[in-house]
Amino acid sequence: MQQPELLAPAGNLEKLRTALLYGANAVYVGVPGLSLRGASAEMSLEDLTTGVSEAHTLGVRVYAAVNMFARNADLAQAARCLPDWAATGVDALIVSDPGLVRLAQKTVPQIPLHLSTQANTTNAEAVRFWQDQGVSRIILARELPLREVGEIAAALPGMELEIFIHGAMCMAYSGRCYLSAWRNRKSANAGDCTQPCRWEYRLSESTRPDDPLRLEEDDRFSYLLSSKDLCLLEHLPEVLATGVAGVKIEGRMKSSYYVAVVTRTYRQALDALCRNKETYRRDPHWMEELKTVSHRGYTTGFAFAEGKINESSPDIKNIQTHEPAGVVVGYDDVRKQMRMEVRNFLQAGEDMELLLLRETLPVDTRPMTDEGGDRIDRAHAGNLIRVPFPFPAPKGALLRKKTIGAKAQGPERKPI
Template identity: 40%
Template sequence: MKKPELLAPAGDLEKLKMAVIYGADAVYLGGEQFGLRKASKNFGIDEIKEGVEFAHSRGKKVYVTMNIVPHNEDLIGLEDYVMELYELKVDGVIVSDPGIFSVIRRTVPDLPIHLSTQASVTNYETIMFWYDLGIRRVVLARELSLEEIEEIIEKIPEDLEIETFVHGAMCISYSGRCLLSNYMAGRDANRGDCAHPCRWKYNLVEEKRPGEFFPVFEDEKGTFIFNSKDLCMIEHIPSLIRAGIKSFKIEGRVKSSYYVATVIRSYRMAIDEFFKAPENYTFNKDWIDEIKKASHRDFTTGFYFGKPTEEDQVYTSSSYIRGYDYVGLILDYDKKSKMATIEQRNRIFSGDEVEIFGPRIEHFTQTIEKMWDEKGQEIDVAPHPQQIIRMKIEEPVEPWYIIRKSREDRTDG
């Protein structure tokens, strides 16, 4: 068995670096054109260059999404853009549209192309169609069972890689090809501007009774009839590896860098632990408990073990479960004085009990006794976004370690 690639989302440069540091083998990002996530900051050419250099210097890969469903005007500038990506030495691009695929093959034939989940691939004959055109990695539709995935892998060439989503938000529409946002909000999901109407609250209205709203589900608040739980397959890592899936993809380019670090770290630990001794592997509940400390919905296994039922939907709220706040990022640490320099991310108070963790260590707990600002003045609270503060941390830490605080313990209520 070959260790699968752990593929992380990178919504901006900090998230890219966080993903690499916390254990991702590769990241995928969107440029300022041709991608499906306008809500994330996305990358200019100079940022892609910096991201590629950062990842490559650590032996990691960078893929760029170009998976919109384009109209004529969306093709303008495509050749120049892919030439720039090729010159920056990105490791591949992710596409769904045959037209964009054709332009890339014609312009930079050596640039690896991955077929996006937006292409809705659900069978080996479709995969072979794309294989004959030059595709060597396919991101399968999320509507496939593990049994179907195993059959596909058995029937395709060994040099064709299969990538599947293993964690993150689920789309209610087939492989993300959705018109609901365009119809209801005038925002085209297939061109990167989804308004996420699947998370909205719905009621039933009878044509001759305008203004009378009847709950579709027996609840006075209405219902979130399209609202799926989040995918989480960390408990099933051995089955995914043994199936022959080559890349485990984490969803979440619009999620926080804290989310990326937390989720990637747990999957990294689970995968590495399995390969230490596959026959003696035991799932560690701490891994999923750590994931739950990042913002999330309840979890589902999606289509992997059969079609989802009402148990895989959330009928009460579209809100995320958020038990912890990301309050600080370690910038520097002096071992002699045990003094850490920290960039604040949410308000921190003297007296707070916080948890601190890094990519290769278990978290530990500490109470903040004193804090100082950049001028060396003692402070009781760090209220300003990205404020630079200093405090003593008893256990050794390193840059990129994260400080979080339970929302139940918030000093500011």
């Protein structure tokens, strides 16, 4: 079975390295100034050059998102920046604006162009149109059912197609939304969405502003504008049957922990499926893993539904069962100690797990010490500490702990 490229988000150099460690075939990054995710998910040119070099050493491709809808002034800036972005060695630019497509073709003709999902490509003729314009890959609209994705792939066997399989969804038609511009003066169409659709809203009568009406979908408060997150983990055979060349995880604003868990889970599932389609069985631990990261309830989105709209999430907050505890920074061979940088308050004796690409291992935090070797009973974010561990774990590997107050529904401590 043809294995599609698994694309992971890389909001910064650390997340890019995390995606490499946990099995991505390609990563996508934001470039300064013109992406659709704003400054917090963009890399400096220096970091991008380093990241591309490290990724290419491992055979992983790097795509740079330049997918805003440009104004005239943006075009001038893009014309100045495009040669610098190309010089970093990125394998393709992700664009959505026809003006930027033309500009990139004139300025950096050697760089392949991928058409962003923001361009909302929903049919075979639209794909042919962009193919005629020299675009080498189309990231299809998230609003398409898998049946139509398969029809487009069958009609254009020579064209690379990519779809999203996991991550946040818009209540609007893939980002074509002014909610953030209206509430925060930060436009989604300029890469600055602050996600106000995830906020809690109340309805109040004008003369009684202090007495808001409750808006309920079931027995809890509802976030009426906030979509559940897309998750097609349980439908990978149907996804691969469409013939797409790439499957993508959304989330350049998400944490390294999210990148690690989601990327490795889909890596394991895709490998198992492509190894033997006939004997493929979903491992229940995969879905449990996806519940350990922050999410708003999972949905299959438009994958199997005709004319469906997104489901809002009834959950009052992001749900997650685990949170990052730290990141591996080294190993002391003599003392058999893992050196880690703490990312969340950690108490000696607290359960902690090390995430490797194909397994999750318990780590004993009772004999926790500082870098000088003194026993400590607690550590704070940013502290460097040591814990006993029998072998060197890769630098950059993530450690996690149960979220305080979370329901005990995380994965068991066994290899996955």
